[in-house]
Ligand SMILES: Nc1ncnc2c1ncn2[C@@H]1O[C@H](COP(=O)(O)OP(=O)(O)O)[C@@H](O)[C@H]1O
């Protein structure tokens with residue numbers, strides 16, 4: 001054991017852990033777990049009156065004047081975005097929406113007024129697809145969003161999608177959508193000519209028909225219309241319509257043989273020359289996310305991330321769009337290489353049968369959570385609302401299903417970009433996701449993917465386990481919020497991964513972290529000027545939230561702090577504390593922590609306890625016996641924590 005600080009009901013311990021399991025490199029890691037000896041008896045119920053009244057442990061070595069200075073500077077700089085603040089006032093902590101919303105910006109919503117309405121309607125991320133419209137148009141939209149952020153106190157992130165390389169139709173013989181009649185004969189060609197020729201479809205890639213045989217099936221947009229290849233004329237294909245339907249501009253097509261997709265290795269790069277120049281544009285306009293279209297392997301994601309690093313733009317997060325069979329086959333490596341995933345359901349439906357989309361979506365969402373990467377489920381949630389003012393019941397059910405699967409974010413495409421009822425569509429998305437979230441909470445149905453099922457899969461197992469346990473504590477103690485202090489957002493995302501009942505307030509002093517956390521389920525990112533003194537950070541942020549009148553009598557918070565080594569805290573220190581915010585008072589006049597006999601007894605227990613856990617539970621039985629027989633509350637508490645933590649069998 002290294003050091004300890006105890007005051008009031010909060011106990012902080014800090015100790016070395018020596019692991020016997022070589023996979024867990026604990027030797028150099030130190031963390032502290034402040035624990036309560038009250039509260040054991042109130043698991044699952046509201047904590048009113050039972051929680052330590054405040055954070056009273058004070059950093060060793062910090063002079064009082066410095067502490068007060070830290071507190072004052074924090075108070076000046078805490079930024080909670082205007083939309084979250086309004087929602088918090090209206091609905092309280094537990095009423096905050098957890099599922100994030102992404103809107104595609106297009107001609108129907110690109111004015112300043114319309115963008116503001118989308119932000120007020122809950123848009124967390126504005127998405128611009130670089131395959132449409134001009135660069136000037138995109139620049140104008142990005143600047144409008146930044147202007148709104150600055151002037152109205154919003155915090156909306158910007159995402160651009162690269163166009164990517166996919167075989168699609170350049171022209172299908174008409175300027176707009178076209179009905180395809182049964183048995184009509186069409187020519188598919190790579191020849192380039194100006195204008196439209198009836199019954200002639202120009203493809204964007206000359207090798208589009210390589211490997212295709214007479215008798216193969218050509219499917220438009222995953223089933224909008226179907227043709228049979230009846231003749232090969234050089235690289236052109238003569239096809240007969242077997243299943244009539246619609247030809248949309250830029251329709252995508254795929255070939256099928258014996259009920260299976262004909263897989264071909266097109267010599268098309270994931271990022272074209274145009275994409276690279278769009279990426280340059282995105283960097284220069286300070287976008288927060290780049291969503292890469294048609295990613296087929298992890299290498300292309302790494303290539304973009306390396307490029308961003310060389311351009312000092314590593315803070316731009318790279319999302320991989322899963323929209324091909326190949327990307328599904330290499331799903332895990334792509335997820336691991338990227339900063340997040342978009343399930344691009346429209347294009348995915350071109351390459352896999354439509355009936356497989358729901359289960360594939362669920363699988364991708366689950367793997368993303370396991371690997372701790374945010375996932376956006378995209379497109380066609382409210383397709384009918386492009387034209388109609390109300391959604392179909394099936395569309396509402398589709399939204400609910402994605403929320404039930406715990407996707408981090410849901411995305412509108414044509415509904416907001418070109419739809420007649422974009423704002424209404426966003427409000428349907430917002431209301432449906434909020435409704436399902438509160439239903440899950442009320443009915444205590446949050447356990448569909450328990451932390452145990454997430455497995456122990458991440459490289460930083462200590463942080464992972466602390467966050468898993470913190471969320472279990474937060475849920476069982478029914479706290480109103482979780483606070484986390486984070487530089488890169490790592491701890492915040494690990495907490496979010498467990499999909500807790502209370503919202504996660506992530507305090508960061510890094511603007512790019514704040515913007516990237518906008519995609520993370522249940523996280524309210526706040527920009528603060530964090531100091532080295534974690535206790536004063538905690539004290540000031542609670543004080544500030546209180547002073548804004550956002551705390552009600554009895555509101556409690558579970559605080560997870562992740563402090564990197566500094567002058568004031570020479571060791572890495574991660575701690576969990578539970579604080580009753582309404583009774584909280586800022587402590588300004590205490591200089592040093594103090595110990596008492598009871599606390600030092602507890603700390604020894606803690607050291608013993610964690611050593612045994614990391615020793616693959618070998619000591620669990622013995623320790624259980626010791627803790628069970630303990631006569632004080634601390635022993636009982638640790639017995640319970642042991643029970644929580646040891647559910648995570650390595
Ligand atoms: N910036 C834009 N300018 C014009 N139209 C757009 C723009 N962005 C999107 N759209 C329209 O909205 C629709 C949906 O957009 P998107 O989600 O990019 O899907 P996709 O490109 O696959 O159709 C597009 O088909 C296009 O008609």
Ligand SMILES: C=C(OP(=O)(O)O)C(=O)O
Pocket residue numbers: 129161293323343344345346347348378379413
């Ligand atoms: C979001 C999608 O991709 P894009 O809009 O780029 O075609 C999709 O296919 O669902």
